[in-house]
Amino acid sequence: MEMQRTIITVVGKDAVGIIARVCTCLSENNCNILDISQTITGGYFNMMMVVDLSNSSKQFMEMRKELHDLGEKIGVEIHVQSEEIFNKMHRI
Amino acid sequence: MISISEVLETNKMIEQENFDVRTITMGISLLDSADPDVDRMIGKISSKIERCAGDLVRIGDEISAELGIPVVNKRISVTPISLIGGQLRSEADFVRIAEALDTCAANTGVNFIGGFSALVAKGMTPADEMLIRSIPAALSRTERVCSSVNVGSTRQGINMDAVRLMGQVIRETAENTADRDGLGCAKLVVFCNAPDDNPFMAGAFHGVTEPDVVINVGVSGPGVVKAALEECRDADFEELCEMIKRTAFKITRVGQLVAEEAAARLQVPFGIVDLSLAPTPAIGDSVAGILEEIGVEKAGAPGTTAALAMLNDQVKKGGLMASHYVGGLSGAFIPVSEDQGMIEAVEEGALTLEKLEAMTCVCSVGLDMIAIPGDTPAATISGIIADEMALGMINQKTTAVRLIPAIGKTVGDSVEFGGLLGHAPVMPVNRFGCERFVSRGGRIPAPVHSFRN
Numbered sequence: 001m002e003m004q005r006t007i008i009t010v011v012g013k014d015a016v017g018i019i020a021r022v023c024t025c026l027s028e029n030n031c032n033i034l035d036i037s038q039t040i041t042g043g044y045f046n047m048m049m050v051v052d053l054s055n056s057s058k059q060f061m062e063m064r065k066e067l068h069d070l071g072e073k074i075g076v077e078i079h080v081q082s083e084e085i086f087n088k089m090h091r092i
Numbered sequence: 093m094i095s096i097s098e099v100l101e102t103n104k105m106i107e108q109e110n111f112d113v114r115t116i117t118m119g120i121s122l123l124d125s126a127d128p129d130v131d132r133m134i135g136k137i138s139s140k141i142e143r144c145a146g147d148l149v150r151i152g153d154e155i156s157a158e159l160g161i162p163v164v165n166k167r168i169s170v171t172p173i174s175l176i177g178g179q180l181r182s183e184a185d186f187v188r189i190a191e192a193l194d195t196c197a198a199n200t201g202v203n204f205i206g207g208f209s210a211l212v213a214k215g216m217t218p219a220d221e222m223l224i225r226s227i228p229a230a231l232s233r234t235e236r237v238c239s240s241v242n243v244g245s246t247r248q249g250i251n252m253d254a255v256r257l258m259g260q261v262i263r264e265t266a267e268n269t270a271d272r273d274g275l276g277c278a279k280l281v282v283f284c285n286a287p288d289d290n291p292f293m294a295g296a297f298h299g300v301t302e303p304d305v306v307i308n309v310g311v312s313g314p315g316v317v318k319a320a321l322e323e324c325r326d327a328d329f330e331e332l333c334e335m336i337k338r339t340a341f342k343i344t345r346v347g348q349l350v351a352e353e354a355a356a357r358l359q360v361p362f363g364i365v366d367l368s369l370a371p372t373p374a375i376g377d378s379v380a381g382i383l384e385e386i387g388v389e390k391a392g393a394p395g396t397t398a399a400l401a402m403l404n405d406q407v408k409k410g411g412l413m414a415s416h417y418v419g420g421l422s423g424a425f426i427p428v429s430e431d432q433g434m435i436e437a438v439e440e441g442a443l444t445l446e447k448l449e450a451m452t453c454v455c456s457v458g459l460d461m462i463a464i465p466g467d468t469p470a471a472t473i474s475g476i477i478a479d480e481m482a483l484g485m486i487n488q489k490t491t492a493v494r495l496i497p498a499i500g501k502t503v504g505d506s507v508e509f510g511g512l513l514g515h516a517p518v519m520p521v522n523r524f525g526c527e528r529f530v531s532r533g534g535r536i537p538a539p540v541h542s543f544r545n
Contacts, residue, residue, distance in 0.1 A: 007099055037096045048096040060158060079103065081160035086094040088349040089102055089342045 005034070005083040006051045006060070008067065012076025014045040022049070022078070025070050029063060031056045045076065050083065102342075103160070110315035110377040111343065112162040113350045114370050116152045117291035119298035119306040119363065120144050122171040122207075128179040134192040141168065141196040141205075144305050144360070149201035151357045155350055163350060164312075164512075168197065169296035170207035174223040183226035190230035190237050197236035204279075206238040206296035211286070213248040214535065224254070227261050231276035232268035238294035244284035244481040246488045249538040255481065256530050258282050259474030263497055266466070270499035273507035277496040278429075278461065282477050284484030284491045289364050290420040295457070295492060306363035307355040308420060311347035312370040313339070315377040317407075321385045332386065333406045340367065340410030348415045366420030367411035368456060369403075371431035373514035379403075379424050380433025391434055392443030400424060401454035421490055423456030429496075429509065429516035430461055438517050445476075445519050453483055458492035463507045463516040466499040473497070475526035478536075486539055 010022060019036070026033060031051050038047040056063060064080040071078030105111035125140055127133035149166045156163040173189055180186060190208050197205040208230060210220040227239050241258055244250035262277055269276035281295040288299020291308035298306070320339040324331050347365045355362035371379045379400075380391035386399040404424045412418055426448065428434045437443035445462065452458045458480050464473075477493045484491030498507045498518045508515040 007094065009099055009103060035093060039096060046096065046100060048099050050093065064157065079160055082158045083094060084349060085159040085161060085346060086099055086102055088345045090094065090098045 006053050007081050007083050007086060008049040008051055009079045009081075010045065010047040010071070010076050012045055012071075014040055014043055015075070018045060018074065018076060019047065021070065021074055022047075022067070025067060026051060029057050029066070031063065105313070105316045106161055109313075109319045110372065110374050111313045112164050113309060113347055114312040115165040115167050115291050115310045116148070116163055116350065116354050117167040117169055117296055117308045117310065118145050118148050118358070118360065119169045119289065119302055119308060121298055121302065121304045122173075122176050123300070126176040126179065130180060130185045130188055133176070133180075134189065137189070137192055138196050141170070142199055145200045145202065147358060151354060155353045155357070159346075159350070161346060161350070165204070166202050167291070167293060167296065168200065168202050168205045169291070169298045170205065171300065172207055172209035172211055172297050174210035174217065174220045175300065177219045177223060178217065180219065180222065183222050183229070186223050186226035187229045187233065190226070190234050194234035194237050202236070204236050204238050204293040206240065206293050207298060208237050208239040209241060209297045211242045212251050212254045213242055213245040214251060216251070216254060224257055224261060227280060228264035228268045228276070231265050231279055238279045238296065240281040240283055240286065240295045240297060242283040242286040243477070244485050246285055246485050247538055250284070250478065250481045250485055250536040252478065252530070252536055253533055255478050256471075256474050256533070258477055259470040259472075259530065262473050262495060263470045266497040266499050273509060274463075274496045274498060275509055278494065278509055278513050280494065282481075282493045284481040285489060286492075287420055287490055291366050292368065292370065292421060294494065302363070303361055305360045307351060307358060307360050308363040308366065309347050309351035309354070310366040310368060310370065310420065311343050312368070312372075313343040314369050314371045314379050314382055316343060317369065318376065318378070318381045318385050321382065329402070333402065336403060336406035337410030340407040341414045344411035344414035362417070364417045364419030365415040367407055367415070367418055367422040368420070369407055369424040371425060371427065372512055373430055373432050375432060378431045378433035379426055380431055380437055384433065390440060390442035391437040392447045396447065397450050397454055400426070400451050404455040421456040425457060425460065426451055426455060427461035427494075428519075429463070429507070429514040430512060431514075435515070435517060438519055445521060449479065449483070452480065452491055453487060457490055458484075458494070460492065460494045461496070461513070461516060462494070463496045463498045463518045464521050465502045465518055466497050467502070468497055468521050469525065469527070471525060471527040471530045472521060474530040476521070478530070482536070
């Protein structure tokens with residue numbers, strides 16, 4: 001699996017500084033953000049980032065845990081997944 | 093680039109609609125483990141299984157974490173044990189093999205191991221018969237071992253001697269595990285046209301046409317299909333079918349991805365993806381729920397068989413293109429105890445054993461996880477098996493029977509297994525007997541393969 005491209009999704013109640021906190025965490029670990037998109041529906045914040053973890057100082061599983069813990073701290077749900085599952089499901 | 097709506101759609105399926113990969117099943121050939129000495133045979137079996145499947149659970153969990161999708165079960169299927177037990181001397185030897193398989197399952201961390209099986213569509217070898225007679229003891233002394241017996245096929249007809257024997261074996265297995273509501277019977281399947289590459293328990297075994305080791309994957313997703321259909325409540329069949337196909341495609345693609353990854357990381361060939369819609373007792377993860385969404389008031393109401401036939405066919409049409417190789421059972425499962433909607437349909441009187449039998453004509457796999465009164469005679473169980481086998485034989489499809497005689501219980505009571513196996517209300521069985529039919533012995537000949545009109 002090409003683990004370079006990773007999808008990070010952040011879902012939760014909208015609040016000030018969510019993107020900043022996630023981006024800070026990524027930059028501290030040398031993860032490059034390739035794309036960001038977000039929507040707010042019914043007061044709920046949905047963000048998706050496409051991230052390159054290939055130069056990250058941490059392994060995939062470590063980053064996954066770190067972001068998960070960050071999400072718990074700031075009250076949002078953060079998922080870290082290989083892009084592959086979305087490509088397989090939505091692209092022929 | 094993938095869009096945010098696509099990402100959110102996938103994650104909604106996983107988080108809210110119970111989408112998961114039901115099982116990664118590693119098939120392992122034990123043809124090289126035969127030995128006249130049972131201790132040496134156990135040694136060979138254990139070392140082969142633990143060598144091949146040592147990393148199965150770890151890698152399954154790793155793929156699950158990376159993709160963000162639950163891989164619920166990691167399992168093992170092995171060569172039907174009767175095929176390698178030709179030199180064993182007694183039923184007790186077969187029970188020891190079952191116990192060894194149970195230990196291997198525990199050591200590798202898988203929750204089930206299938207293949208305590210015999211293939212006897214045309215006749216039984218002494219080893220086949222010893223294995224079958226050892227099933228009640230084997231299933232009462234093991235936790236993770238699953239057993240299956242193929243008693244018929246379209247090419248060979250139905251072995252009625254084996255059908256009669258299985259009626260007795262099912263009763264005895266229920267009696268031996270009566271303290272656990274007959275749990276042993278939940279791990280025992282009687283088949284017609286059993287596939288060699290089925291990843292789903294309790295009927296999985298590693299057929300002789302398979303390679304040494306192989307990875308098969310079973311997907312699931314009744315909840316996803318139901319949620320998709322909720323969006324087209326007023327649509328006609330054309331639109332409805334299109335939606336089922338699309339959804340099945342998406343589900344199966346993920347199964348294909350998981351299968352490819354598991355095969356590559358375990359350095360084992362990829363076998364097949366099984367396209368079955370496998371329900372769980374979780375709310376919303378129900379095949380009955382889909383049938384009700386299609387428009388019948390309760391599963392079992394008039395229209396149910398047609399709705400199920402359509403559903404089953406669209407799932408195949410959507411799934412076939414999504415996987416490199418499709419196999420196993422590939423169809424909608426209609427187990428009673430494992431499907432909350434089916435349980436409710438039985439409890440409310442909408443669904444009967446006879447209607448379930450009709451439904452098995454158009455989907456996989458058979459009369460599955462059905463609790464029957466504890467005083468049901470063995471001959472009646474054999475009669476029910478014979479009927480179901482006949483459906484499979486004539487219609488050239490897999491059919492199966494997994495009945496649980498609820499010892500000491502009757503209609504109005506229920507049995508409780510917990511977990512994925514769920515609970516089941518005891519269903520009434522036709523009270524007229526078939527003793528003389530079942531006692532005839534011999535075989536029902538294979539049907540004609542031409543003159544299909």
